Amino acid sequence: MSMxxxxxxxxxxMLIRCPSVTPAEGGALTALAAMLAPLxxxxxxxxxxxxxxxxxxxxxxxxxxxxxxLMFAGHTDVVPVGNEAAWTHAPFxxxxxxxxxxxxGAVDMKGGIACFVAAVARQIAKNGPPKGSLSFLIxxxxxxxxxxxxxxxxxxxxxxGERWDAxxxxxxxxxxxxxxxxxxxxxxxxxxTITVHGVQGxxxxxxxxxxxxxxVIALTDALMHPPFDAGxxxxxxxxxxxxxxxxxxxxxxxxPAQAIARFNIRFNDSWTAETVMAEIVRRLDAAARDxxxxxxxxxxxxxxxxxxxxxxxFLTRNDRLIASLSGAVExxxxxxxxxxxxxxxxxxxxxxxxxxxxxxGLVGQTMHMVDERVAIADLExxxxxxxxxxxxxxxxxxx
Numbered sequence: 068m069s070m071x072x073x074x075x076x077x078x079x080x081m082l083i084r085c086p087s088v089t090p091a092e093g094g095a096l097t098a099l100a101a102m103l104a105p106l107x108x109x110x111x112x113x114x115x116x117x118x119x120x121x122x123x124x125x126x127x128x129x130x131x132x133x134x135x136x137l138m139f140a141g142h143t144d145v146v147p148v149g150n151e152a153a154w155t156h157a158p159f160x161x162x163x164x165x166x167x168x169x170x171x172g173a174v175d176m177k178g179g180i181a182c183f184v185a186a187v188a189r190q191i192a193k194n195g196p197p198k199g200s201l202s203f204l205i206x207x208x209x210x211x212x213x214x215x216x217x218x219x220x221x222x223x224x225x226x227x228g229e230r231w232d233a234x235x236x237x238x239x240x241x242x243x244x245x246x247x248x249x250x251x252x253x254x255x256x257x258x259x260t261i262t263v264h265g266v267q268g269x270x271x272x273x274x275x276x277x278x279x280x281x282x283v284i285a286l287t288d289a290l291m292h293p294p295f296d297a298g299x300x301x302x303x304x305x306x307x308x309x310x311x312x313x314x315x316x317x318x319x320x321x322x323p324a325q326a327i328a329r330f331n332i333r334f335n336d337s338w339t340a341e342t343v344m345a346e347i348v349r350r351l352d353a354a355a356r357d358x359x360x361x362x363x364x365x366x367x368x369x370x371x372x373x374x375x376x377x378x379x380x381f382l383t384r385n386d387r388l389i390a391s392l393s394g395a396v397e398x399x400x401x402x403x404x405x406x407x408x409x410x411x412x413x414x415x416x417x418x419x420x421x422x423x424x425x426x427x428g429l430v431g432q433t434m435h436m437v438d439e440r441v442a443i444a445d446l447e448x449x450x451x452x453x454x455x456x457x458x459x460x461x462x463x464x465x466x
Contacts, residue, residue: 083170131200142209179237239431246400302335385423
């Protein structure tokens with residue numbers, strides 16, 4: 068066994084030093100393969116391609132041939148560093164200072180991968196290979212378009228006969244300290260663009276024009292009020308945000324003929340992607356007939372274009388998976404984690420179509436920030452949590 072692979076600190080330093088900014092592999096998958104192969108994993112690399120998109124390298128590794136089969140999923144790609152001069156430590160240096168390791172990906176989510184590798188290495192050293200199968204499904208496209216990453220890697224593996232009983236995603240889920248939160252589902256997400264069509268004219272002669280700004284105000288107001296719902300047992304209220312309104316009009320005395328608004332809604336399990344889109348169109352059609360901002364005008368003319376591939380809401384109800392992870396977290400930290408569906412989307416939205424999935428990782432306070440960093444103590448604690456989870460999940464599976 069490689070001694071490095073049992074040490075989450077060394078694992079993470081090796082991964083951070085790989086500049087794997089999406090879509091570059093940057094050596095991160097090569098480093099991960101070097102950790103897993105000595106443990107007995109069969110490691111395969113798969114490159115996904117799509118016209119008009121950069122090729123993405125992905126990794127799938129498995130140890131064992133029988134069931135039960137647990138998957139650990141994550142990504143080695145990271146977001147850009149931003150203003151490198153603003154970092155107090157080199158973003159790809161993996162420097163340790165004040166009890167913390169600095170570097171892009173330290174939290175999101177090379178740290179989670181480093182800890183899970185260490186947990187597996189320790190389990191194999193103590194007890195031998197798992198009584199079943201364990202796999203790593205690692206993408207290089209989570210922070211990018213997510214077209215050539217997890218979704219295609221899952222399809223590739225499934226076509227080769229891979230089947231999984233459960234999955235743990237190592238995304239940073241804890242708001243303040245380890246043990247705070249496990250993600251057991253995610254809200255759905257739909258984005259769209261509204262184009263309002265008016266008639267250009269002189270601001271002093273409004274009767275000869277039709278101001279697209281008046282129209283876009285009416286439509287966006289209808290999208291945000293009233294609320295879509297009050298929330299459900301497991302989810303927050305659905306929420307729509309208008310993220311930009313663009314007119315492109317430099318003149319103060321010209322009534323613009325066109326206005327464009329973009330929006331995103333995060334919706335709970337009161338809706339499907341299809342029903343929430345239908346409700347948005349219903350609201351827009353009603354607002355287009357409203358004369359408050361355009362008295363005496365015919366119904367407003369608008370178009371709506373939906374973003375490709377909406378994210379669907381899901382909730383994991385696998386008691387054994389949730390109990391094994393919750394029990395491990397509480398046993399190590401003394402805190403009973405909250406089971407949550409808050410936050411944005413993750414690659415769990417793809418995995419849920421293949422097996423039950425939950426998410427648990429590091430504290431996410433510095434992810435995507437300048438000076439992204441992780442407490443050294445948290446790396447060891449998370450490794451022990453993962454190790455305890457492995458013992459519980461495989462133990463319960465054999466019970």
